[in-house]
Amino acid sequence: MPTFSRLGRQIAEVIAALTNVGARFALIGGLALAPHKVVRATQDVDLLTDADEAEDIDRALVKLGYRCLHRSADAGNYARGDERVDFLYAHRPMALKLLAGAQVLETTLGRIPVISVEGLLAFKLQGLANDPRRTQDLEDIRSLVRANRATLNVAEVREYFRLFNRESLLEELLRETP
Amino acid sequence: MRRPEGVPAPERGSTAATESVVRPDPFETLDDLMWVIEALCPAWPPRPTFAGAGPFIL
Numbered sequence: 001m002p003t004f005s006r007l008g009r010q011i012a013e014v015i016a017a018l019t020n021v022g023a024r025f026a027l028i029g030g031l032a033l034a035p036h037k038v039v040r041a042t043q044d045v046d047l048l049t050d051a052d053e054a055e056d057i058d059r060a061l062v063k064l065g066y067r068c069l070h071r072s073a074d075a076g077n078y079a080r081g082d083e084r085v086d087f088l089y090a091h092r093p094m095a096l097k098l099l100a101g102a103q104v105l106e107t108t109l110g111r112i113p114v115i116s117v118e119g120l121l122a123f124k125l126q127g128l129a130n131d132p133r134r135t136q137d138l139e140d141i142r143s144l145v146r147a148n149r150a151t152l153n154v155a156e157v158r159e160y161f162r163l164f165n166r167e168s169l170l171e172e173l174l175r176e177t178p
Numbered sequence: 179m180r181r182p183e184g185v186p187a188p189e190r191g192s193t194a195a196t197e198s199v200v201r202p203d204p205f206e207t208l209d210d211l212m213w214v215i216e217a218l219c220p221a222w223p224p225r226p227t228f229a230g231a232g233p234f235i236l
Contacts, residue, residue, distance in 0.1 A: 005210075006212070007209075008208075008212060031208070035204050039208050041212060041215045043222045069227045074228075075228035075232075075234060082221050082222040082223075098236070109205050109209070126236055130232060160236075
C-alpha cells in the first residue's frame with residue numbers, strides 16, 4: 001500500500017465512498033489540472049456530481065466525518081477539520097453533458113473520473129466570472145490553454161467563453177500560444 | 179518525499195526548489211508535491227463557502 005500525502009489519502013477516501021454509493025461524479029478544480037498537464041498545489045477536493053444524488057452524497061460524506069457548511073441547489077461545501085470537499089451539482093444540460101463525458105482514469109489514488117480539459121476551462125471561467133478577484137482561476141485557464149493548445153477543442157471552448165462574455169480573453173490566450 | 183529511482187538530488191546551492199519528473203500517473207506527481215507542501219504548511223487556513231456565490235450557469 002503506497003503512502004499518500006494527506007490530500008492524497010483524502011481524495012482516495014472520498015472517491016471510494018462516492019463510488020460505493022453509486023454516485024456519478026467527476027474531478028474538477030485544482031486537482032483536475034494534473035491529468036491535463038498542469039500540476040500545482042491545491043487544498044480542496046472539488047467535484048462535479050449529479051444533483052439528483054446530492055442526498056446520497058451528503059450521507060456518505062457525513063459517514064466519513066464531514067459536516068455540511070453550505071448546500072444549495074447548485075453547490076455544497078463539506079469540512080472535516082481543515083479538510084474540505086466542495087461540490088457543484090449538475091442539473092443543467094451543459095453540466096450534465098460534461099459530467100457524462102468525464103474520462104475515468106486508473107490512478108495511484110483509485111479510479112477517478114476527470115472532467116475534460118474543455119469542461120475544466122468552462123468551470124474555471126465560471127469561477128472567474130463569479131469573482132474576478134480569483135486570479136488563480138485566470139492563471140489556471142492560461143496554463144491549461146498553453147499546455148493543451150495542440151489538442152484543445154477550440155470550437156467547444158469558444159462556446160464557453162461566449163457564454164461568459166469573455167471571447168476577447170480567449171482570443172488573447174490563443175494569440176499567446178499559437 | 180519519495181524520490182523516483184534514478185533522479186539525483188538537487189545540488190547544494192541550487193536555485194531550483196523542485197524537479198520536474200514526468201510520470202505516467204499525474205496524481206503521483208501531484209502527491210509528491212503535496213508531501214512537500216503539507217510539510218511546510220501542516221494545517222490549511224479557513225476557506226470561504228459557496229454561500230452567496232453564483233450564478234452557476236453551466
